[in-house]
Amino acid sequence: MTKTLQKRTLATHSKLLEAARAVISEKSFEALRVEEVVLRAGVAKGTFFSHFTDKDALMEQLISEHINAYLNDLELRKALNDVEDFVEALLPMINFMTSERYIFDLILRYSGAAAIEKVGDISMTFERHVKVVSSWLAVGPFRDDISPKLLAEGVQAFLVQAMALKFCALHNSESLEDRLLTYLKAWLTPTL
Amino acid sequence: MTKTLQKRTLATHSKLLEAARAVISEKSFEALRVEEVVLRAGVAKGTFFSHFTDKDALMEQLISEHINAYLNDLELRKALNDVEDFVEALLPMINFMTSERYIFDLILRYSGAAAIEKVGDISMTFERHVKVVSSWLAVGPFRDDISPKLLAEGVQAFLVQAMALKFCALHNSESLEDRLLTYLKAWLTPTL
Amino acid sequence: MTKTLQKRTLATHSKLLEAARAVISEKSFEALRVEEVVLRAGVAKGTFFSHFTDKDALMEQLISEHINAYLNDLELRKALNDVEDFVEALLPMINFMTSERYIFDLILRYSGAAAIEKVGDISMTFERHVKVVSSWLAVGPFRDDISPKLLAEGVQAFLVQAMALKFCALHNSESLEDRLLTYLKAWLTPTL
Amino acid sequence: MTKTLQKRTLATHSKLLEAARAVISEKSFEALRVEEVVLRAGVAKGTFFSHFTDKDALMEQLISEHINAYLNDLELRKALNDVEDFVEALLPMINFMTSERYIFDLILRYSGAAAIEKVGDISMTFERHVKVVSSWLAVGPFRDDISPKLLAEGVQAFLVQAMALKFCALHNSESLEDRLLTYLKAWLTPTL
DNA sequence: TATGAATGAGCGTTCATTCAT
DNA sequence: TATGAATGAACGCTCATTCAT
Numbered sequence: 001m002t003k004t005l006q007k008r009t010l011a012t013h014s015k016l017l018e019a020a021r022a023v024i025s026e027k028s029f030e031a032l033r034v035e036e037v038v039l040r041a042g043v044a045k046g047t048f049f050s051h052f053t054d055k056d057a058l059m060e061q062l063i064s065e066h067i068n069a070y071l072n073d074l075e076l077r078k079a080l081n082d083v084e085d086f087v088e089a090l091l092p093m094i095n096f097m098t099s100e101r102y103i104f105d106l107i108l109r110y111s112g113a114a115a116i117e118k119v120g121d122i123s124m125t126f127e128r129h130v131k132v133v134s135s136w137l138a139v140g141p142f143r144d145d146i147s148p149k150l151l152a153e154g155v156q157a158f159l160v161q162a163m164a165l166k167f168c169a170l171h172n173s174e175s176l177e178d179r180l181l182t183y184l185k186a187w188l189t190p191t192l
Numbered sequence: 193m194t195k196t197l198q199k200r201t202l203a204t205h206s207k208l209l210e211a212a213r214a215v216i217s218e219k220s221f222e223a224l225r226v227e228e229v230v231l232r233a234g235v236a237k238g239t240f241f242s243h244f245t246d247k248d249a250l251m252e253q254l255i256s257e258h259i260n261a262y263l264n265d266l267e268l269r270k271a272l273n274d275v276e277d278f279v280e281a282l283l284p285m286i287n288f289m290t291s292e293r294y295i296f297d298l299i300l301r302y303s304g305a306a307a308i309e310k311v312g313d314i315s316m317t318f319e320r321h322v323k324v325v326s327s328w329l330a331v332g333p334f335r336d337d338i339s340p341k342l343l344a345e346g347v348q349a350f351l352v353q354a355m356a357l358k359f360c361a362l363h364n365s366e367s368l369e370d371r372l373l374t375y376l377k378a379w380l381t382p383t384l
Numbered sequence: 385m386t387k388t389l390q391k392r393t394l395a396t397h398s399k400l401l402e403a404a405r406a407v408i409s410e411k412s413f414e415a416l417r418v419e420e421v422v423l424r425a426g427v428a429k430g431t432f433f434s435h436f437t438d439k440d441a442l443m444e445q446l447i448s449e450h451i452n453a454y455l456n457d458l459e460l461r462k463a464l465n466d467v468e469d470f471v472e473a474l475l476p477m478i479n480f481m482t483s484e485r486y487i488f489d490l491i492l493r494y495s496g497a498a499a500i501e502k503v504g505d506i507s508m509t510f511e512r513h514v515k516v517v518s519s520w521l522a523v524g525p526f527r528d529d530i531s532p533k534l535l536a537e538g539v540q541a542f543l544v545q546a547m548a549l550k551f552c553a554l555h556n557s558e559s560l561e562d563r564l565l566t567y568l569k570a571w572l573t574p575t576l
Numbered sequence: 577m578t579k580t581l582q583k584r585t586l587a588t589h590s591k592l593l594e595a596a597r598a599v600i601s602e603k604s605f606e607a608l609r610v611e612e613v614v615l616r617a618g619v620a621k622g623t624f625f626s627h628f629t630d631k632d633a634l635m636e637q638l639i640s641e642h643i644n645a646y647l648n649d650l651e652l653r654k655a656l657n658d659v660e661d662f663v664e665a666l667l668p669m670i671n672f673m674t675s676e677r678y679i680f681d682l683i684l685r686y687s688g689a690a691a692i693e694k695v696g697d698i699s700m701t702f703e704r705h706v707k708v709v710s711s712w713l714a715v716g717p718f719r720d721d722i723s724p725k726l727l728a729e730g731v732q733a734f735l736v737q738a739m740a741l742k743f744c745a746l747h748n749s750e751s752l753e754d755r756l757l758t759y760l761k762a763w764l765t766p767t768l
Numbered sequence: 769t770a771t772g773a774a775t776g777a778g779c780g781t782t783c784a785t786t787c788a789t
Numbered sequence: 790t791a792t793g794a795a796t797g798a799a800c801g802c803t804c805a806t807t808c809a810t
Contacts, residue, residue, distance in 0.1 A: 008788090008789090008793095008795090035779090049781075150378060154378065157349040226804075238770065239769070239771070246805075388809090429776075429800095507744060541734050544733070566726065574767045614793095620792040621785085622786080622787085622790090622793065627790095
């Protein structure tokens with residue numbers, strides 16, 4: 001009985017997510033409208049809001065999904081031997097994160113800057129990202145005077161910086177990739 | 193004639209700014225509503241928009257004012273000899289920037305992530321900040337294998353990271369100050 | 385300038401009222417939807433809510449209009465000489481008031497039972513009704529041991545009672561008209 | 577078997593009523609939500625609706641309970657000799673009925689104005705009220721040119737009128753009690 | 769420049785009621 | 790009877806921005 005109900009709930013939840021994914025793949029994250037999602041899911045609007053606190057909650061989940069998929073890939077990687085590989089490995093995820101201004105803004109908001117009350121999904125992908133990168137940094141030919149975790153937090157800082165500058169008129173001469181390369185070399189390579 | 197008109201325009205502009213500052217000091221940046229600003233300034237809604245492109249332009253100006261005041265102080269500083277001094281010097285500005293979630297979000301958006309079309313005031317404070325910090329880094333006992341400018345950009349990246357984590361439930365064990373200290377030591381000190 | 389603006393405001397207001405009246409005459413009071421009103425008026429939804437506090441406010445105004453029209457007619461009447469004429473005179477208004485359950489409920493709610501904070505339009509029609517009826521009662525062959533105003537308030541009480549019973553399953557044997565006749569004879573005729 | 581089931585059913589019914597009474601005494605009639613009632617009763621939402629046709633049915637029952645208690649008291653009363661006693665006797669019930677706008681509205685709706693399809697509990701208390709009052713009027717020093725029943729219906733009309741005016745901003749100068757006194761004197765006393 | 773009514777598009781809400789299990 | 794997820798149909802709101810005067 002409880003099982004049956006859970007099944008129904010799960011099914012509805014999936015329908016909503018599927019519908020949302022469809023809208024996004026056809027249009028964009030920014031273009032997603034709750035109205036359209038429920039319409040496609042064949043579900044009442046009220047139902048949407050009993051499954052997600054608000055539209056942002058759905059967005060967080062969908063964006064996390066993407067990021068987590070990238071993280072899954074990254075976890076499977078062998079240790080990376082130089083910064084070039086590093087950047088090349090991170091690039092797909094970075095490209096997703098900066099593919100839409102809307103996405104980047106939302107990530108920024110919910111990564112660090114949001115979750116005071118409640119740790120959200122995006123927040124957790126940042127944790128996970130630090131872990132993955134840490135594991136690489138622990139074994140590679142990188143700086144070892146500080147902990148891999150601290151090193152990974154720095155990578156994150158530079159990543160955000162590089163992504164942010166992508167959206168900035170003052171810094172369009174250099175590509176995101178090049179900038180990141182410069183940053184990470186300076187951060188990860190032992191000074192001498 | 194023209195003078196009189198200019199005088200009136202300037203007066204209106206001031207009234208609007210004063211009104212905005214009043215609202216902010218009584219409530220907060222986030223709580224500012226154009227409605228209330230024009231009400232207090234005693235002008236019509238439309239007038240606001242002939243003085244400021246949009247609400248964000250006002251916000252940028254008000255926030256930049258604050259930041260520039262901090263930068264003025266920083267520019268007067270003698271060169272800083274260690275990271276502790278560094279952090280201590282930056283702290284007032286950081287505290288302002290993280291005093292409201294809304295402020296930090298807006299800074300983030302307009303620092304890097306926004307100004308595709310137009311370089312705004314906040315963007316420029318970031319430029320200025322890099323310059324000031326660069327000047328310190330050029331003479332202090334800091335890492336010198338990379339340019340002071342790059343070093344300063346890194347400082348900025350870590351600053352943002354530290355501020356972002358202040359707003360994150362997962363990272364409340366360490367203070368912003370301590371975290372920043374750790375970051376900057378790792379970033380600015382020669383590895384060996 | 386102010387005049388021009390007032391004119392525009394008034395025009396919009398009229399458009400909204402016209403649209404509402406159209407909907408009502410095609411459908412019913414109950415079937416009126418704000419959405420449809422603004423659509424027909426060619427006006428934004430926000431505009432509706434800057435002209436009327438809420439849907440009920442519009443309803444009150446429209447219902448009052450009707451009632452006031454009936455009251456205008458009643459004011460023109462010569463003094464009424466007997467209770468039969470009385471009831472016959474009041475009947476059109478009564479029929480309107482009980483033509484829709486929705487209308488009667490709204491009248492009830494906003495006549496007496498509502499307007500604690502703010503005296504609404506319907507409330508005022510009740511006042512006016514007392515005045516009109518008073519003027520009749522002052523000169524007709526009616527009970528004169530109490531003030532015409534008190535007498536009129538009683539008429540109102542019996543009117544409401546009769547209307548309410550129209551909607552009641554327990555009292556459908558007698559017509560509204562007959563019941564009212566009985567009530568008013570008992571109330572207005574000197575006992576002897 | 578059947579007995580056990582009945583016992584359970586009765587128990588659930590009681591739990592629901594108890595829960596509802598608790599909510600009302602803590603908050604108000606208006607604030608009662610089916611959600612909260614079932615939560616407190618520890619049953620599912622659907623269960624509520626297998627015990628009560630709808631929310632109003634519960635409300636009617638709870639309100640009738642109160643009114644019937646007052647009527648029980650009134651029935652025990654000796655005949656009343658003057659209007660003052662009359663009003664004084666009715667006052668407790670009136671106070672309950674006007675203790676909440678919501679209660680008065682609901683009573684109004686279900687007394688007369690509602691029960692087209694089905695004669696409800698509140699409707700029946702009005703019947704009962706007429707009977708009780710009739711019995712007083714039959715023997716007291718009151719007008720006797722019309723039937724006690726008609727007289728009692730008039731009392732009811734004035735009662736409602738007086739209660740309605742209690743909620744009206746235009747008529748706050750006079751107390752409900754005084755107004756009722758005036759009405760009933762005029763209605764119940766022989767003109768001469 | 770100044771005015772202020774109008775815009776607008778979507779979000780979140782409401783909560784009694786239903787219905788398949 | 791009992792369950793509780795789903796329904797549903799508007800409403801009201803938000804508030805920065807526009808535009809005709």
